Amino acid sequence: MWSLSFGSLPLWLAAPLGIGLLTWYGSLQHETIHGHPTPFRRVNAAIGGMPLSLWVPYPIYRLTHIQHHRHGGCRLTEVGHDPESFYLPPGHLARVGRVRRAMLQANCTLAGRLTLGVKSG
Numbered sequence: 001m002w003s004l005s006f007g008s009l010p011l012w013l014a015a016p017l018g019i020g021l022l023t024w025y026g027s028l029q030h031e032t033i034h035g036h037p038t039p040f041r042r043v044n045a046a047i048g049g050m051p052l053s054l055w056v057p058y059p060i061y062r063l064t065h066i067q068h069h070r071h072g073g074c075r076l077t078e079v080g081h082d083p084e085s086f087y088l089p090p091g092h093l094a095r096v097g098r099v100r101r102a103m104l105q106a107n108c109t110l111a112g113r114l115t116l117g118v119k120s121g
Helices: 011-033 041-048 058-068 098-106 110-116
Strands: none
Touching: 011 041, 011 058, 041 058, 098 110
């Protein structure tokens, strides 16, 4: 019996296919939070809730993304109001310890975001 899995593909092919799949699915998850592709929240949650990515569980992503939009778009990226914002209030880095400062600064880099997590502010 013939079967296809990412493990049976060469890395040069599996990596771009995996990147494409996870990018598309992340976009689909975002749409399910906004009431698409169906008008039914439970159906959308079933579609978007499959754990294909490992960084943010769907219920947490849904909650923080709804909070991100709670002010009708008026406070997007506003410090202290937007849970998806990485901006810090003026002087914040000067008031935290060395370890916390290093973590916040590292989280401003791609490597930091990939290793430290989605938000450490």
